[in-house]
Amino acid sequence: MTNFQEPIRDIAHLAHIELQTPRPNESLEFFQGLLGMTVVKSEAQSVYLRGWGEQQLYSLKLTEAKQAGLGHVGMRTFSPQSLEQRANHLKDSKYGIGWTDGDYGHGPSYRFMDPAGHKIEVFYEAEKYVTPDHLKPGLKNMPEKYSARGAAVTQLDHINLFSPDVDADSLFYRKYLGFKLSEQAVTETGKQTTAWLHVTNKSYDMAISLDKTGAQGRFHHAAFKVETPEMVLRAADVFLDNGIYIEAPPNKHVAGQTMFVYVYEPGGNRIEVCSGGFLIYTPDWETVTWTPEERKKGLAWGSPLPATFHTYGTPDIEKSSTGG
Structure with a gap:
């Protein structure tokens, strides 16, 4: 038998992300009006938003900044002990930053940097969402009633981080946070170009993609979930009707098997609206590896993603270098 090491079971789920935008008013209108999210708090240069199906207070902190990109990622633990x-x-590692008093809606957090330069925090104490009277649902086991605005996203589903060294980053999240590697895409020599990682029973909660620029801390995309594949199509029409650039129209991924549409929100960050995907129940899941030849076949139905999907991220390197 092989040596068995008890897996780390301290991280409960991806809790929230902070996105930075140089166009705060337009970005807020995108998330509130077109994605159908609700504002729960505004303070200083930030706005906190939630999808109608969130089991937590919020999943998105939107902050005004000089350029688009990721502020930080928040992950909730299972307990104070975790x-x-x-x-x-x-x-005890070289990645730790230190404790904070917490942010709106949650208690003390420990912050650190991953090897690619993304700021992450873990916390446990969290304020519970109290449904206001005008949003109370017909079924008491729902967080709030259905949002009839825009794409009507339910919740934050996953994130994708750019990294100049996917192998190092995916190992970090497995070693220090207990993520498991569900799928990976590799080069001919076996180096990872994309790693799909999970802490819940979803096929992935986080993806890490190769950033060939070699830059640190860039953001690839955030994905927000809708209830059905048909609602992905509806989201595409919402974007079309409102002049939002669609980078990749509705299709189906091979890894994860989610239906998707990709756009850029007005601040420049890539956003995915997705549905579906498979679940992992078995504790001895074996990582699925996709070879370069298999990846050449494109998406599940054959067509490829646009070239920008593999190069564009925020901050936008090209725009920053030209002073745009």
């Missing part, structure tokens, strides 16, 4: 365990493990 938080202490992760913090102590990270303190």
Whole structure:
């Protein structure tokens, strides 16, 4: 038998992300009006938003900044003890930053940087969402009633981070946070070009994609979930009707098997609206590896993603270098 190491089970789920935007008013209108999210708090240069199906207070912090990109990622632990365990493990590494008093809606957090330069925090204490009277649903086991605005996204589904070294980053998340590698795309020599990682039973909660620019800390995209594949098509029409550039029209991914549409929100960050995907129940799931030859076949139905999908991220390197 092979040596068995008990997996880390401290991270409960991806809780929230902070996106930075140089066009805060237009970005807010995108997330509120076109995605159908609800504002729960505005303070200083930031706005906090939630999807109608979120089981937490919010999943998106939108912050005004000079350029688009990722502010930080928040992950919730299963318990105070789990938080202490992760913090102590990270303190002993070169990645730790230190404790914070927390942000709106959650208690103390431990912050650190991943090897690619993304700022991450873990926390446990969190304010519960109290449904206002005008949003109370007909079924008491729902967080709030259905949003009839725009694409009507339910919740944050996953994120994709750019990295100049996918192998190093995917190993970091497995070693320090307990993520498991569900799928990977590799080169002819076996180096990862994309890693799909999960802590829940979804096929992935986070993807890490190769950034060939070699830059640190760039953001690829955030994905928000809708209830059905047909609603992905509806989202595409919402974007079309409102002049939002569609980078990749509705199609189906091979890895994860999600239906998707990709756009750029007005600030410049790539956003995905998605539906579906498979679940992982078995504890001994074996990582699925996609070869370069298999990846050449494109998406599930044969067509490829646009070239920009593999090069564009925020901050936009080309725009920054030209002073745009």
